[in-house]
Amino acid sequence: METFGEALRRLRVAARLSQAELAKAAQWSQSQVSRSEGGRFLPDEGTVTRLDQLLQARGALIKAHLVSGTSSGAGPAPDVQAPWMISDVMRQIHRSDVGHETIDQLSVMTEELCCEYAWRNADDLRRDAQQQLEYVGQLLNGPTTLREHRELMVNAGWLTLLIGCVDYDLGLPRHAESARTAAFQLGRESGHGEIVAWSFEMSAWFALTQDRLRSVAEYTEAGSKAAPGSSVVVQLAAQAAKAQARMGNRTEVERILDEGYRLLEQHQNPLRPENHFVIDPTKWDFYAMDCYRLVGDNDRASKHAREVLKLSRKPDGTERSPMRASEARLTLAVAALDSGDVEASASWAHEAFSADRRSVTHLAMLADELSEKVRELMPGDPAAKPLQEELAVFRASLPSR
Numbered sequence: 001m002e003t004f005g006e007a008l009r010r011l012r013v014a015a016r017l018s019q020a021e022l023a024k025a026a027q028w029s030q031s032q033v034s035r036s037e038g039g040r041f042l043p044d045e046g047t048v049t050r051l052d053q054l055l056q057a058r059g060a061l062i063k064a065h066l067v068s069g070t071s072s073g074a075g076p077a078p079d080v081q082a083p084w085m086i087s088d089v090m091r092q093i094h095r096s097d098v099g100h101e102t103i104d105q106l107s108v109m110t111e112e113l114c115c116e117y118a119w120r121n122a123d124d125l126r127r128d129a130q131q132q133l134e135y136v137g138q139l140l141n142g143p144t145t146l147r148e149h150r151e152l153m154v155n156a157g158w159l160t161l162l163i164g165c166v167d168y169d170l171g172l173p174r175h176a177e178s179a180r181t182a183a184f185q186l187g188r189e190s191g192h193g194e195i196v197a198w199s200f201e202m203s204a205w206f207a208l209t210q211d212r213l214r215s216v217a218e219y220t221e222a223g224s225k226a227a228p229g230s231s232v233v234v235q236l237a238a239q240a241a242k243a244q245a246r247m248g249n250r251t252e253v254e255r256i257l258d259e260g261y262r263l264l265e266q267h268q269n270p271l272r273p274e275n276h277f278v279i280d281p282t283k284w285d286f287y288a289m290d291c292y293r294l295v296g297d298n299d300r301a302s303k304h305a306r307e308v309l310k311l312s313r314k315p316d317g318t319e320r321s322p323m324r325a326s327e328a329r330l331t332l333a334v335a336a337l338d339s340g341d342v343e344a345s346a347s348w349a350h351e352a353f354s355a356d357r358r359s360v361t362h363l364a365m366l367a368d369e370l371s372e373k374v375r376e377l378m379p380g381d382p383a384a385k386p387l388q389e390e391l392a393v394f395r396a397s398l399p400s401r
Contacts, residue, residue, distance in 0.1 A: 004048075007064035009037040011055040025054050025189040027146055042068060054191055097142040103151045106136065110155050114162055117276035118321045119357055126166045133159040150190050157186035157195035161277065164202055169323075169359040171399045173206065180206075187226075197227035197236070198277055204239040208246070209365045216243035231267045231279035234260055238287035245294035253291050260287070274320070282311045286324050289331050294369075298335040305331040323359050326352040330366045334373055337387065342378070346386040353394040360398060367394055 002010070012022050012033075019033040026033075028047065035041035042065070043051075052061040113129050136156045144152065164179030180202045187195030200223030207215040220236040227233070237260030244252040264284060273280035289304035305328040312325040319325050333348035349370065353363070371391055378384040 001067055002064060003039060004042060004061070004064045004068035005037045005039040007057075007061055008033070008051065011057050011061060012037075015055050022051075022054070025191075026050055027149065050191075098139055098144050098148045098152070100148075102139070103148060103155075106132075106155050107151070110158050111272065111275060114158060114276050115272055115274045117162060117165065118274060118323065119319070121357065122166050122169050126163060126170070129159050129163050129166070133163065153186050153190040154192050154195065157183050157190060157192060158277065160186060161195065161198050161202070165276065168202075168206065168361055171360040173210075173361065176202070177206065193227040194230045194232060194277075197223040197230065197232045199223075200226060201232060201235050201239065204236065204243075205362075208239060208243055209361050213243045213247050216240060231264075231270070232277075234264045234267070234279045235283075237263060238283075241287065241291050242294070245291040248295070250295045253295055257288060257291060260284075285311070286327070289328060293331045293334055298338050301331050302335045305329075305335075319355075322355045322357040323362075326355045326358055326363060327366060330363075330370060333387075334370060337370075337373055337377060342383055342387055346390050349387060349390040349394075353390065353397070363394075364398060367391055 012019070015022075017025070019037075020030045022028070023030040023033050026047065027050075028043075032041060032043065036043060045062075045065070048062055048065045051057075052059060055061065109132060113125065113132065116125055133156060136152050136159065140149065140152050140156070160179045160183040164176045164183060167173075167179060168176035180199050183202075184196055184199035187193070187197075187199060200219045204216045204219035204223070207213070207219060216239055220240040223236045224233045237256055241253050241256040241260065244256060261284060264279065264281060267279065270278040270280055272278065273282065285304040285307040289301050289308055292298075292301035292304065308321075308324055308328040312319045312321040312328070314320050329348045329352035333345045333352065336342075336344035336348060353367075370387075374384050374387060374391075
């Protein structure tokens, strides 16, 4: 039976973590990790439980700790300390400038910002999310309990995911990747698999819009492993289906869509379906619409597109999801072009490109796909001019940054 130190080192190496990385994630010190692996120190049960979860040991580390703790000569006796020193350490651990009320308020505000992603002005949303993240950073620099520290890191993880998405919408891919990387690290260090999974979902989205289609499957698989029981796996399935559709693999598209729908049925409707980082059943029409458009099934694509527009429209006529609505209109533009109705196609494209809230990078990809369809169906035909003009106006509006 391996000792606790041997088990810790084996699991750390398997997770590809340095002693410093493990220490940071476990809110420990590198020297304690080193001493533990060398058999010179045996941590308390709470620390062992945290390490077991971080390293996904499934109780193996806890078992090794019990064996090492009860075996004769399993490790050195702890250093003799004055009795009041333990009490002093406990006071330092529980000293905090935060409090659960602050954590609760931060969580509410963070979720509210995530719920505004679909419709709010991107620059305004990014500014507020950045300010919230800076405030969380200030709190992390002060005294907190271990639980508060983790909750603050989780809030920071969601905020950096949101900022990354908005940056990509604004046409700032390098900024977006920097935020995505930070979110991945925060998710891993706080032991929050769902944040890690969403960071992989963002990688899949980036790869999809950058024509790195074969990389999408790797990211979706990694994301599914990070949080297998959460609703993000549905979004990951959707990205995988979109990649297969762009590669022309209709059989795979059908298989993945069926699997995604099965996964979706396993989840209850969320309390805040407008939160960008939760999946609700109304999104499935949006996912399916894009896939069927790409494989040339315009009837099914148009049916889903009209449902997306219906679900996006509020009772007062405004749109709750303008970015989804823009993609639905471009889907209808492709269907109209396929049927020979260029004027209708140009009209749908004009509406799609006129939205105030839009994802520049994603919309540019869809515009390129529509342009390719024009070249395929109407090469050199002057009748295509109205649609070509709409596409030219859109491209001229894209940021140069």
